Amino acid sequence: MSDSEDKESKTEAPSDKKVRDAIEKGNIPFSREAPMFASILSILIVLTFVTRSNTKVLTEKLSLFVDRPQDFRLDSGADAAILFQALALELGQFLTPIIAILAGCSLAASIFQNMPSFVSERIRPQWNRISPMGGWKRIFGRAGLVEFAKSLFKFGTITIVSLLLLKSEQTKVFNAMFSDPTLIPEIMLTMAMRLVSAIAIATIVLVAADLVWARLKWRNDLKMTPQEVKEEYKQMEGDPMVKARMRSLAQDRARKRMLAAVPKATFVIANPTHYAIALRYERSEASAPVVVAKGKDLIALKIRETAEKHGIPVIEDKPLARSMYDHVEVDRMIPPDFYKAVAQILFYILTRSK
Template sequence: MSEEQDKESKTEEASEKKISDAVEKGNVPFSREAALFASLLGILAILTFFVTAPVRLLTADLSRLIDDPAGFPISTGNDAVSILWGALGGAGRFLMPMVIVLMLAGLVASGFQNVPALVAERIRPQWSRVSPSAGFKRIFGTQGHIEFGKALFKLFAIGIVAALVLYAQEHEVVNAMFTDPLRLPSVLLALAMRLVATVCVVTIGLVAADIVWSRVSWKTNLRMTKQEVKDEFKQAEGDPMVKARIRAVARERARQRMMNAVPKATVVIANPTHYAVALQYDRQTGGAPLVVAKGVDLIALKIREIAERHGVPVIEDRPLARALFAAVEVDQWIPQDFYRPVAKILHYIYARPGHGAK
């Protein structure tokens, strides 16, 4: 009951992060029917291209065995060993192409569904894989019912197809029993090819449906609750409260740095109560004046207070103060548009009696 409620609460589509995390852990959509279908195609290719020549060799060996069984001497142990090695070599030559083709078919089936990747998580020992309760849930759960239904469909489909193919080839099969035994392998090969090809055609629909279902089921299982979406957003973007605290600390540090720079300023241009911009100018090096502090309202009053305490001239110029505050940031040189009005203020300050070359 709790699992059903949990699934009902997962109403949000999986985020990109959750999908990427699932893929990294090896949790990807995979259709077993596609792998089985690839194996059937591999078997069909083996029967078509790789079995004809070995069957002929097998037929020749059988004919030799049937016509002259005494021609295989096994009087000593070495003779028996040589016959055994010969049989193993023939079996190896017969089976090796089949093994390679089936391996390639499996790799192609996996690569067609997902990008191949080595995932250590898939081979890491986990209790859930051997747990009896987890196995019981897998067998008797929704996925287990679906797999059971597919197995029944395949059993009935393949059984009906096999019966129809055998019924269609009834005369050839019966006649092969009364003809030369050497023709029996070729008859069985042709019958197997027809049977496998027919099964492949019949199961195409099941394979396509299973591929679609595997991806839909995978996305459904990755759905998230609204709380999970919020938690993931907090992890990705940071807790809003923490971010606000960080911004507040950064602003406080920047404000303190500005206030420490005000005593070194050359002049403070201010609106009487609302704006204040502190400029620093070095007559020895020249260049443009540098904005070392600025503020509005209480901060502007604090800048004026510090400037007056340290003997920094405060010049009231409402338009210029507003324009400088809006156009220039702290630690930036003033633009050329402000050179003339600021130069007039600096000339006035330096022309005052008792003002040193600050």
């Protein structure tokens, strides 16, 4: 069966078990655009709150190397090592908050979509991942076309936003050539902040659409064929034939236990051939008669046969036998509605035995 035919046959929504199994194997919906948007947002945060102040501090400290080089000794390798350590410390203080913000935003984007978890299945080597044919299908399949369209949208958006921003800032750029050179970094920082802000706003629509697309595609890929639904139901509920056989065996065991209790009955109420209810009444055991067995058709005949074999009275009362069969349970006392009728039968049996 071809891939297209197989996909067409998957018409059933994925079951809860199919979804759980997919998540346990690391197959989760994931949008690649969300981390990209988080990166853009983190760059904007860095430019707005970190770069201006930290760059000023770093520039002031590094300017000492240019303005006062005589303060730094380089007579030996140890002096050079100390100098490099100082430089590394200053650069580390400058880069640490930037790296922390970039990493934090990327991690937040991943957690927003799905909680991180370690799945060995995702890192297990699989030949289909390096298959040229599989790679060709991924590139030129529907998913590949969607990724290509998203890339075109991002490229077009960034290009248009950059051109519009440069056009609007053209005058400032030309004027900066004739202004104080120390103002150029501030102008460049402002332009970078505006550019990144515009790109972030423009890509919000793409990110929202990609989040929805990722989940819809994930659910669609997990769809099942009617045969898969049946097989999963069999696995969860058991084979219907096996379950029917088990029910039959359980009923047989229950019937055997019930018929074994008939010799303990005090009397049996019967419809001549269709229904039979065996009752036991001992004041020391219960306040009302207890049903030890009941049955209809062949089971009723077996109850009567066993009762007659052990000398237990069999009272024929068609309406009472039919009514009691529908309302009494084995090993339980009879309902109060039947007290009067059963009491009359008990009185009849006791007076006849005397």
